[in-house]
Amino acid sequence: DPAQALAHVASAQFNALYYLSGFETMLADPVQADRLKEIAGILSTRAGAVALSGTGIAMPESLRRLSATVSLPPPEPLEYHRLIDRVTRDLRQRMKVDVQVGEAEAARLVANLRGLTLLEAEKVLTRAIVEDGRLSEADLQHIIDYKKQIVEREGVLEYYPVEETLAEVADLAGLKAWLAKRKHILTAPDKAAAFGLEFPKGVLLVGVPGCGKSLCAKAVAMEWGLPLLKLDPGRLYNKYIGESERNFRRAMDTAERLSPCVLFIDELEKAFAAGGSEDGGVSQRVLGTFLAWLQDRRGDVFTVATANDVTRLPPEFLRKGRFDEVFFVDLPNEEARRAILAIHLRKRGQAAEGFDLAALVPATAGFSGAEIEQAIVSALYTAFNDGRKLTTGLVLAEVAATRPLS
Template sequence: MNTSKDKLSRYMDAGFPILMYNTYDEPNAVNILTNLGDSRTVIQWSEIGMIVNESDANDITLDSMLQFLVSTGGEDLNYSLIILKDIRHHIDNPKVIGLLKYIAQLITTGRVEECTLVLLGENIELPIELEPFVTIIDEDAVKPNEIALCIEQFCNEQDIPVDNILKGKLVNAFRGLSKYEIENILALSYADDGEITSNDLELVLEQKKQIVKKSGVLEMIALDETMNDIGGLEVLKEWIQNKAKIYKDIDAAKAFGVDMPKGVLIAGIPGCGKSLSAKATAKLFNTPLLRLDMGRIMGKYVGESEQNMRKAIKIAEDISPCVLWIDEIEKAFSGVSGGSSTGDITNRLLGSFLTWLQEKKSQVFVIMTANDVNKLPAELIRKGRLDEVFFVEFPNNKEREQIFKIHLEKRRPTDLANIDLDKIVSKTDGYSGADIEGVVKDAIELAFTSERNVVTTEDIIKSIDNTHSLKVIMSKSIDDMIKIYKEKKFKNASK
């Protein structure tokens, strides 16, 4: 095995001076470390002070504690495990840096025996002076069998039943969460009515959304749309449906020699189904949809952007299988060719993202959507990074008819038979799917405010006449866009 616990044990035994353990579950991490260091004196520091083994907290600052530990020439460091919590706001203190560096040198030169410092936290940004002495270990995601055990233990303690079908659904819902978070959500579910049932799945997902949102870089999107809500785009839909077959039976697919699906770029005209396709894909895959906000990835401090990207990728991998949706990706990587400091950050971000995309083994299916591909770096869209690159353009006659039907059936199904679809389709050439949705909404509102019980063809035609289509508003730029898609040989999403 090569778990994070195994790595901690191995590095401690080998005398590595400082370990940084990236964890979102501090209580569990402390429990693992204290068990590994059971033959040593365990010293913990946090903002409340210092605890030695099981003693009460001693109110002391971090730099004072470290100064005390080295004051005897390192004698108090022998056979010790020092766990430093709440260190994010102290790691840049020059005195703390100097003391940590000095202790690391005492350990590496053999002047101190069996001593390890562990920095606990979430993607702490290290000062450059400490980098040579620090080894980074990422906490493992809680495995499905461990989640199942958590559920079983909780239900046994509360003496409540849980069948295997419900347990399987809960395991999927809890993916990506820490044991601490899982136990808290189970307790909350139980507190409501004294049992754990399928009715609690919605609560679990709501709590999970909150936890993902607190990451600051990802958002879990509700899945209400299906492939049936997409008018047209038959080539894209068929391609996605084939990928869904692989995802739903990934073990058999891999045994057959099929590669793990990487993802897709869907470029094209605004309002023509790109975002809808991302949502419908996650629904079809029966996985969570995580939207990556590239605006939040970009931090104001040195190294913060790269740290945020690593954080987003780790959360997605922990939650996997999932769909990771990066909307309007051209806004994130449009500065790649620039020579400014912002351009340098963007270059590093792009490099780390492409490396992950190329090498990833996890079931994270990436959907990138873009309007202006002219701003995208060529290395992002080349074959091999992604499975395919599609472009969407204005819906044709048949697709516009489908889109009108979808929106009328959703809102006024009884009126659909009275609508002259051929007539309204012929008057909406150059209208996007979003334009057509707006036309239908306006027509329904017109019928209601006119105090009529039905929506008519005339209502829709009036709405069409009052709508300026995207093709009219952005004629030149859209023609240029479509020309670029065809020059780059993107696959047309429509037949």
């Protein structure tokens, strides 16, 4: 019990170093924080100190001048390599272990273990090996699942399951080529670093709503085999002074801890619109923190941000160095609409070859990808309700009844 522990420290009459672990939540209690301040005064008269340890400790203002903060560095890659060797060696004394990990696979395992303490990494590796008696690249999923638990525990980011691939993104050849060129840094991070390459920072996708910007973020995570974390700005803002900035820093610390990962921020302009002052400057302070993080982030976090109205974004977002590249996502052309129609028909168990795409493509001119998808879904409802098969005519009827936003 924290209260009893502090009472013991306050009443003790001997010199000692008191180590308190897991007291992060206690510091949020003003009563306990004041008690700790009182203890600091008592210990200042004799030899003694209180040491707190934990992750994300936010020291109250009243205690900051009485304390010193020491941030321990995360484990080095070599430490993870040694841990893998030790865990497999120890388990081999109790069971048969088949290690299917070469140099490249080991590098990827280590890259994904980054952000975990050595104790956490040991637990994950042990569980992965004991489950099927082998260690392979497939065990990356165990690491990702463990990191998902960390995200859910922190509560400021959302772990986003992904199933989409870039094959489901019609057109955007420039973006696909850009991403493909940078994918190899994930499979050979050590070689890339030796070559002078750094992990890519991210991309900003701007353009018409419903044209696949959010889909791209999910597809990147799937193609690169990375966890996708979604930052909902609504979770950041808090009515208490300083809490919004603290929530944002906690979110970024979590993302860096779980790196390599993809951080998805949808509709950026709604969270960081230029010129907003009605919130007492909170959004501007969070914006400043975010811009600094984009420039100087420590972990391998690939940020995919989307914006529908780029004119509402502060110009700082568009400066080189924040994002690696800015891509404009326009309404699909004829070739892209043909691909979109085929993709959404196949996703719903329909053979695209059985539809007159030559008629559907021109009929959907000016439609976004989302509007094309919804026309197919609406036509499916009509077919299901009437007890008949989906036909080109039903889709054309829904298209004719839809007025695109463009």
